Amino acid sequence: MGLFSKNKIFDNIFKLDDDELLFKNCITFSYKNIYDDNYIVQGFTISKDFCLISAYSKFKSNSRVYIYEKNGIFKNYVELDNNSHVGGITFDYLNNILYITGSLGRIYAYDYYELISGNISNYDCSINIRDFIDNASAATVYFYDNKLYVCTFDNIGKMVIYDLEVRKNKIVITNSEIIDNLPSAIQGVCVYKNKDEIYYLFSQSYGKIKSVIKLYDSNFRFISQKKLKCIGLEGIDIDYSGNVFGVFENGIDKIGKIHISTIRSGLSNFSDQKFSLGASNFRNRVKKDIEK
Numbered sequence: 001m002g003l004f005s006k007n008k009i010f011d012n013i014f015k016l017d018d019d020e021l022l023f024k025n026c027i028t029f030s031y032k033n034i035y036d037d038n039y040i041v042q043g044f045t046i047s048k049d050f051c052l053i054s055a056y057s058k059f060k061s062n063s064r065v066y067i068y069e070k071n072g073i074f075k076n077y078v079e080l081d082n083n084s085h086v087g088g089i090t091f092d093y094l095n096n097i098l099y100i101t102g103s104l105g106r107i108y109a110y111d112y113y114e115l116i117s118g119n120i121s122n123y124d125c126s127i128n129i130r131d132f133i134d135n136a137s138a139a140t141v142y143f144y145d146n147k148l149y150v151c152t153f154d155n156i157g158k159m160v161i162y163d164l165e166v167r168k169n170k171i172v173i174t175n176s177e178i179i180d181n182l183p184s185a186i187q188g189v190c191v192y193k194n195k196d197e198i199y200y201l202f203s204q205s206y207g208k209i210k211s212v213i214k215l216y217d218s219n220f221r222f223i224s225q226k227k228l229k230c231i232g233l234e235g236i237d238i239d240y241s242g243n244v245f246g247v248f249e250n251g252i253d254k255i256g257k258i259h260i261s262t263i264r265s266g267l268s269n270f271s272d273q274k275f276s277l278g279a280s281n282f283r284n285r286v287k288k289d290i291e292k
Contacts, residue, residue, distance in 0.1 A: 009215065009224055010194065010261045014242030017193040018145070020093060023048045024239040029072025032253040037077075039064060043089035043100070043140065044188075044235035044247040044255070050075065050116060051255075053247055054086040054100055054235070065089065065100070067116055081120050082108070087153075088140030088188070088235055095166045097123060099148060101138040105130035107150060109171050124170040132160050132178050140235060144191040149200075151189050155280035157182030157202070159189070183214050185275035188236035188246065199223075201263075203246060204271075205233045206278035212271055213244065215263050226263040227271065230256070 016024070024046045034041050034055050043054035053066045063086040067075040080086070084103040091098060096112040109123035129136045129150050139153035148162040159182055163175035188203035198218040205211040211233035214225040232250030239245065242260040 008261055008264050010242060010263075012259065012261050014194065014260055016238070016240050016242075017196065021240055023093070024237070025241075026051050026070055026237075026239055026243070026245055026255075027072055028245070028255045028257050029068060030254045031066065031068070031247065033074055034066055035251075035253055037064075041247045041249050042085065042087045042234050044237055044245065045089050045091045045098075046070075046237050046239060046245070047091040047098075047112065047116075048093065052089055052091070052098070054089040056085050057083060065098070065115065076118070078115055078118055078120075080108075081122070084108075085137075088138070088142070088151075090141050090143040090148075092143045094146060097143075097166070097171075099125075099127075099141050099143060101141050101150075103137075104128075105133075105136055105138050107138055107141060107148070123166070127162060127171065127173065129160050132176065133158055139186055140188050142189045142191050145193075147191075149189055149191055151182070151186045151202070153186055153279060154283055155184045155276040156180070157184055157186045159186075179220055182216075182220065183212075183275070184272065185279040187234045190236050190238050190244065192238050194242075201236060201238065201244065203233045203236045204275050205231060206275055206282070207231070209271060209274050209278065211246075211248075212275075213246075213258070213263060224264050226258060228256070228258075 038058045039055035051068045056063045063080045064077045066077045088101040098110045100108045102108045105128045107127040109125035111121035114121035129138045136152045142149045151159045159179040161177045165172045183202045185204045185206045190201040200216040202214045211228040215223045232248040236246040246256045
């Protein structure tokens with residue numbers, strides 16, 4: 001397939017390979033109440049029972065997970081035990097765990113059923129992307145098939161893939177792998193299997209640059225992308241029928257949705273250069289703040 005191919009990669013009739021993901025369904029709905037609470041939307045995941053959005057406070061209060069029924073009705077929010085940026089949230093459907101990004105590269109793990117009931121119950125989790133990438137932040141996270149995918153936000157995107165086991169109340173890393181040379185300015189990641197092939201989706205956004213969703217194959221080679229009409233795309237997830245949902249941090253207060261079959265535009269070097277420059281500038285500002 002050529003770099004600028006306009007051909008469809010997937011048909012309109014699409015199903016995930018894994019029947020354990022039949023629970024993945026959702027509608028678009030408003031999350032204006034998060035903005036009204038002076039919180040900033042970050043991560044998004046579809047669980048067995050709900051749609052969950054992670055958000056951090058403008059005023060350094062503890063971060064939250066907002067819980068919505070799958071028909072879009074707001075249920076409640078749960079206050080977390082930290083005030084981290086919580087850029088990513090993902091549901092471990094095999095072990096009923098929520099993984100949420102924390103500060104300084106770490107990943108928090110919570111008992112899913114406890115959390116949606118309003119309680120905080122932590123797993124012993126030592127996952128920290130800084131063990132592999134110096135001074136990196138965990139920008140976003142995704143769980144699929146006992147693997148946890150943790151990405152950085154940088155001018156050259158990186159991802160650490162962890163093979164996991166859950167032993168009582170402890171998350172055990174059994175293997176890990178670093179992937180380099182991924183898209184810049186990664187805000188969300190999604191992993192899925194279709195027709196026995198693994199695929200990766202990465203959302204990109206920075207400032208006033210129009211958001212992009214990129215599609216990569218199992219060998220982390222670029223396939224295609226879709227440039228959105230809006231800015232600020234953050235966390236993404238995919239449902240069983242191939243609908244990709246995403247949340248936004250820059251004023252858009254409704255979940256976006258595209259179908260996987262629409263991701264078929266060629267690579268935009270101009271956008272990539274702007275994302276790379278923006279992410280590099282952001283990292284330099286963070287470094288200067290640390291040095292101060």
